[in-house]
Amino acid sequence: MCGIVGYIGDKQAYPILIKGLQRLEYRGYDSAGIALLNKQTVLYKQKGKVSDLEAHISGRTTDGTIGIGHTRWATHGEPNNVNAHPHSSFNNKFIVIHNGIIENYSMLKTKLIKRGYKFSSETDTEVLANLIEFIYLTGKVTAELAVRLALSKVVGAYGLVVMCKDEPDKLIAARKGSPLVIGVGQGEYFIASDATPIVEYTKSVIYLNDDDVAVIKKDELKLKTIDNEDLTPKIQELDLDIGEIDKMGFDHFMLKEIYEQPKAISDTFRGRVRKDHSDIHLGGLHEVWDDLEKARRIIIIACGTSWHAGLVGEYLFEEFARVPVEVEYSSEFRYRKPIIFSDDVVIAISQSGETADTLAAIRIAKEAGAKVLGICNVVGASIPRETDAGVYTHAGPEIGVASTKAFTAQVTVLTMMALKLANKKNKISDDKFSSLINELTLIPEKIEIALKANKEIERIAALYKDSTNALYLGRGFLFPVALEGALKLKEISYIHAEGYPAAEMKHGPIALIDEQMPIIIAATKDSSYEKIVSNIQEVKARKGIVIAVVTEGDETIKGMADHVIEVPEAPEHLAPLLTVIPLQLLSYHVAVMRGCNVDQPRNLAKSVTVE
Numbered sequence: 062m063c064g065i066v067g068y069i070g071d072k073q074a075y076p077i078l079i080k081g082l083q084r085l086e087y088r089g090y091d092s093a094g095i096a097l098l099n100k101q102t103v104l105y106k107q108k109g110k111v112s113d114l115e116a117h118i119s120g121r122t123t124d125g126t127i128g129i130g131h132t133r134w135a136t137h138g139e140p141n142n143v144n145a146h147p148h149s150s151f152n153n154k155f156i157v158i159h160n161g162i163i164e165n166y167s168m169l170k171t172k173l174i175k176r177g178y179k180f181s182s183e184t185d186t187e188v189l190a191n192l193i194e195f196i197y198l199t200g201k202v203t204a205e206l207a208v209r210l211a212l213s214k215v216v217g218a219y220g221l222v223v224m225c226k227d228e229p230d231k232l233i234a235a236r237k238g239s240p241l242v243i244g245v246g247q248g249e250y251f252i253a254s255d256a257t258p259i260v261e262y263t264k265s266v267i268y269l270n271d272d273d274v275a276v277i278k279k280d281e282l283k284l285k286t287i288d289n290e291d292l293t294p295k296i297q298e299l300d301l302d303i304g305e306i307d308k309m310g311f312d313h314f315m316l317k318e319i320y321e322q323p324k325a326i327s328d329t330f331r332g333r334v335r336k337d338h339s340d341i342h343l344g345g346l347h348e349v350w351d352d353l354e355k356a357r358r359i360i361i362i363a364c365g366t367s368w369h370a371g372l373v374g375e376y377l378f379e380e381f382a383r384v385p386v387e388v389e390y391s392s393e394f395r396y397r398k399p400i401i402f403s404d405d406v407v408i409a410i411s412q413s414g415e416t417a418d419t420l421a422a423i424r425i426a427k428e429a430g431a432k433v434l435g436i437c438n439v440v441g442a443s444i445p446r447e448t449d450a451g452v453y454t455h456a457g458p459e460i461g462v463a464s465t466k467a468f469t470a471q472v473t474v475l476t477m478m479a480l481k482l483a484n485k486k487n488k489i490s491d492d493k494f495s496s497l498i499n500e501l502t503l504i505p506e507k508i509e510i511a512l513k514a515n516k517e518i519e520r521i522a523a524l525y526k527d528s529t530n531a532l533y534l535g536r537g538f539l540f541p542v543a544l545e546g547a548l549k550l551k552e553i554s555y556i557h558a559e560g561y562p563a564a565e566m567k568h569g570p571i572a573l574i575d576e577q578m579p580i581i582i583a584a585t586k587d588s589s590y591e592k593i594v595s596n597i598q599e600v601k602a603r604k605g606i607v608i609a610v611v612t613e614g615d616e617t618i619k620g621m622a623d624h625v626i627e628v629p630e631a632p633e634h635l636a637p638l639l640t641v642i643p644l645q646l647l648s649y650h651v652a653v654m655r656g657c658n659v660d661q662p663r664n665l666a667k668s669v670t671v672e
């Protein structure tokens with residue numbers, strides 16, 4: 062949530078910062094700003110997209126080899142030019158960009174007002190800038206000490222970068238709860254809230270830990286704790302290619318990422334599934350299989366799309382490994398005083414690895430003594446660092462705000478985990494295990510086939526793009542797919558959509574059905590096929606419009622539905638990986654036709670680092 066970028070070196074900072082902000086825009090996009098430190102320091106801010114900021118700056122001075130930039134997702138104060146970052150302190154000594162929330166900002170603000178400080182914005186960040194300045198001026202201390210002392214008074218989360226006009230040879234960066242990465246170049250450093258703005262300049266990076274403070278000059282980096290203990294920076298090699306963060310000829314990142322799913326899934330099981338399909342090796346879980354085998358229960362915690370993947374996980378673990386599973390929204394779990402046993406295993410699922418509610422839920426589970434595992438896409442993010450063990454999805458960077466390939470990669474990991482656990486617990490024979498693994502490895506090519514329906518899906522989208530409501534139905538393994546399809550539609554096209562287990566329709570939603578209402582039904586051939594066919598008839602009897610996702614060659618549903626979209630045949634536990642593809646494409650095309658900003662839907666941000 063919000064994107065931070067900073068540069069210090071010999072190059073002109075502005076082009077690096079503006080490009081960095083464009084790369085980070087998926088994290089927040091209601092306003093943006095840049096500050097450049099020079100003989101004459103300049104600060105530009107603009108409501109709207111990074112392109113609006115660029116237009117605003119065009120023709121103005123952009124000289125300077127040190128600078129910071131920010132793209133905002135509003136928490137305190139509405140999106141406007143004043144609340145946009147960077148924020149200058151009252152006496153103009155400091156300029157600050159900040160991600161996260163300063164929870165005690167109101168108390169700090171009142172104290173600063175009493176000391177004569179005036180505020181121009183409604184943000185907690187301006188309070189931080191003024192607090193640093195107040196300590197700097199009254200304590201007559203260095204900028205670095207002022208930052209560390211100020212942070213010791215702050216309650217909340219931050220990833221921040223500070224410039225001090227009196228000390229124009231450095232940037233000061235600090236992290237608590239909101240990620241920061243430092244790129245190490247030759248006589249230059251880059252700072253960002255994730256590696257996407259850095260990768261084209263250097264692959265050597267340092268991930269800051271909570272309570273780290275970095276004092277960065279162009280040819281020197283000092284890392285310490287907030288309490289002034291020296292730390293040795295750990296330089297790591299970035300596993301990211303510039304091609305992965307480009308649209309590569311697609312109109313939108315979302316479409317590119319939908320099409321990347323065969324590869325994302327193959328990459329996720331590559332090297333983990335034995336060539337002869339006799340075993341699955343998940344290195345990150347090596348130490349915890351024992352805990353999984355003995356687990357009294359598995360609790361899955363996640364938010365949004367990752368929560369939907371978790372629901373598929375519940376069905377998989379219960380069906381194959383015969384272990385009870387509960388799937389919880391992280392935000393509920395963390396506050397509702399759940400009962401957690403020390404022999405529970407908790408699995409946290411998160412694409413970004415930074416979701417604040419999921420991180421908080423992990424901490425609660427750990428305190429209760431449970432083993433906590435992570436399934437995460439972003440390498441080095443907070444969740445994989447805080448969990449006891451885990452598995453990375455290898456989906457590659459997901460830039461579109463609507464999650465697509467992360468979902469199918471998460472389901473792939475959950476499938477591998479459930480099958481391996483089932484085999485270890487002797488719930489499935491070696492032969493069955495091997496044939497189930499074989500089926501999983503066929504999924505990427507089946508997705509390639511499912512993607513061929515794109516043109517037909519676009520045609521269907523054109524017919525229903527002006528709908529105001531949509532209902533998504535599915536049973537069994539396809540119920541989470543119904544939820545996911547509805548979420549995709551509402552988040553990028555702003556059409557109200559709901560997902561339901563198909564049988565629940567009779568308990569309320571059936572009242573909504575009329576001739577205008579598209580009902581999207583995931584209805585591939587599985588153990589509840591006959592029942593879903595009856596549900597389709599119930600919808601048709603009430604004149605609802607049925608768009609059904611069916612197994613190739615299904616003539617029965619073809620005879621009843623208004624439209625069918627075919628996917629290849631697969632065992633029912635793998636059907637979510639196929640049936641979700643047409644639903645992603647349908648949402649995509651509807652959103653494009655409605656003129657919505659597909660990659661950056663309103664009010665959303667990619668990584669939700671505030672609760």
Ligand code: F6R
Pocket residue numbers: 364365366367368410411412413414415416419462463464465548549552667668669
């Ligand atoms: C929906 C979407 C969100 C995320 C949710 C969790 O398309 O992207 O619902 O799934 O914010 O994010 P992660 O997986 O990063 O924890």
